[in-house]
Amino acid sequence: MSKTHPKAILREREDLTDSLAVFRFELEGGIPDFEPGQFLTLGLPHPDKPGKVLWRPYSIASPPERKDLMELYVRWARRPVPGKFTTLLWPMGPGDELVYREPKGAFTIQRTRPDGSPETRRMVLVGGGTGIAPFIAYVLHLHHHGCDREIILCHGASYVEELGYRKLLQGLEEESLHGRPDWKFRYLATISRPQEERNAGWDGPTGRVETLIQPAADGGPSLAERVADERFTPENTTFYVCGFQGTVDAVMEAVRDRGFVTRKEAREDGSFDVLYESYG
Numbered sequence: 001m002s003k004t005h006p007k008a009i010l011r012e013r014e015d016l017t018d019s020l021a022v023f024r025f026e027l028e029g030g031i032p033d034f035e036p037g038q039f040l041t042l043g044l045p046h047p048d049k050p051g052k053v054l055w056r057p058y059s060i061a062s063p064p065e066r067k068d069l070m071e072l073y074v075r076w077a078r079r080p081v082p083g084k085f086t087t088l089l090w091p092m093g094p095g096d097e098l099v100y101r102e103p104k105g106a107f108t109i110q111r112t113r114p115d116g117s118p119e120t121r122r123m124v125l126v127g128g129g130t131g132i133a134p135f136i137a138y139v140l141h142l143h144h145h146g147c148d149r150e151i152i153l154c155h156g157a158s159y160v161e162e163l164g165y166r167k168l169l170q171g172l173e174e175e176s177l178h179g180r181p182d183w184k185f186r187y188l189a190t191i192s193r194p195q196e197e198r199n200a201g202w203d204g205p206t207g208r209v210e211t212l213i214q215p216a217a218d219g220g221p222s223l224a225e226r227v228a229d230e231r232f233t234p235e236n237t238t239f240y241v242c243g244f245q246g247t248v249d250a251v252m253e254a255v256r257d258r259g260f261v262t263r264k265e266a267r268e269d270g271s272f273d274v275l276y277e278s279y280g
């Protein structure tokens with residue numbers, strides 16, 4: 001494989017299931033500065049093109065303050081056919097080496113409005129499956145520095161054991177509920193296959209993650225709005241969405257008629273209320 005790319009050495013992995021895992025890498029040259037929400041591009045020898053590198057981007061789940069290892073949260077894409085990169089990654093263990101490209105990406109926390117004033121609106125983070133990864137970096141970073149903005153993190157997974165980072169997020173919520181003044185954080189989790197045996201005992205919300213921000217059946221406030229104790233409007237709320245394009249579309253369907261617009265549809269003055277990153 002090319003010698004011009006720096007090495008990412010796998011140091012730790014934690015398997016949540018047989019196809020979902022947290023990977024922690026040491027990066028040759030150390031962990032670079034990056035913005036929460038950016039992705040690292042990993043490379044492996046291309047299985048079909050000798051001498052070439054197969055590259056794939058992965059959202060960074062660790063915050064930039066963590067300088068020993070960089071954490072990624074990865075699904076083995078097994079269906080309908082085994083994914084090229086993740087099938088090579090999956091058997092790897094501590095000590096195995098990949099290559100990487102520096103973090104990049106624009107799915108980052110918006111701190112100012114187009115007129116230069118500070119962004120103070122609530123952040124509603126909506127992650128489907130591994131789409132929670134960039135939000136772990138957001139939340140740990142904001143928790144580290146303190147944050148006056150309210151944050152509501154919504155995570156959806158098919159199965160309870162796929163609600164990665166649940167304990168961490170419940171702990172961060174506890175801290176908020178017990179009165180740290182510069183930390184207003186709530187965590188909502190939902191399971192989309194409640195009827196399956198693997199989810200027996202789950203008594204929390206059900207449905208895909210977008211159901212947490214969709215109006216109730218009677219048109220009343222969504223679960224996230226009930227937690228916030230306020231209806232969401234473009235004046236008080238921003239959305240960040242990561243996961244399948246279907247999740248992004250469902251969120252926009254739920255909020256578009258209230259005047260929310262994405263960055264791609266920014267208003268004449270450059271303002272927008274929804275930032276998203278999707279794949280597929």
Ligand SMILES: Cc1cc2nc3c(=O)[nH]c(=O)nc-3n(C[C@H](O)[C@H](O)[C@H](O)COP(=O)(O)OP(=O)(O)OC[C@H]3O[C@@H](n4cnc5c(N)ncnc54)[C@H](O)[C@@H]3O)c2cc1C
Nearest residue numbers: 057058059074075077079080081083084085086130133279
């Ligand atoms: C900005 C960004 C950040 C990302 N962050 C993450 C992250 O944090 N965690 C994460 O797990 N993923 C993330 N991804 C997705 C990741 O980059 C890869 O796309 C993913 O891991 C699949 O790669 P693969 O090579 O294993 O699969 P690929 O070989 O690229 O295949 C992708 C999918 O297509 C299907 N497929 C392939 N060939 C065919 C075919 N002939 N017919 C039908 N279906 C086919 C496969 O079954 C698979 O489901 C991110 C993507 C982007 C763009």
Ligand SMILES: NC(=O)c1ccc[n+]([C@@H]2O[C@H](COP(=O)([O-])OP(=O)(O)OC[C@H]3O[C@@H](n4cnc5c(N)ncnc54)[C@H](OP(=O)(O)O)[C@@H]3O)[C@@H](O)[C@H]2O)c1
Nearest residue numbers: 075128129130131156157158192243244246247277278279
């Ligand atoms: N930064 C990024 O761009 C980024 C970061 C991380 C991940 N990703 C991508 O995000 C996606 C999530 O992957 P995953 O393996 O983690 O997901 P997953 O575990 O298979 O599914 C997560 C949740 O999404 C639902 N879902 C499945 N298909 C959907 C669709 N077409 N539209 C809307 N929701 C859907 C699932 O519901 P059911 O139980 O009903 O199937 C489940 O609740 C992948 O495409 C991944 O590559 C992108």
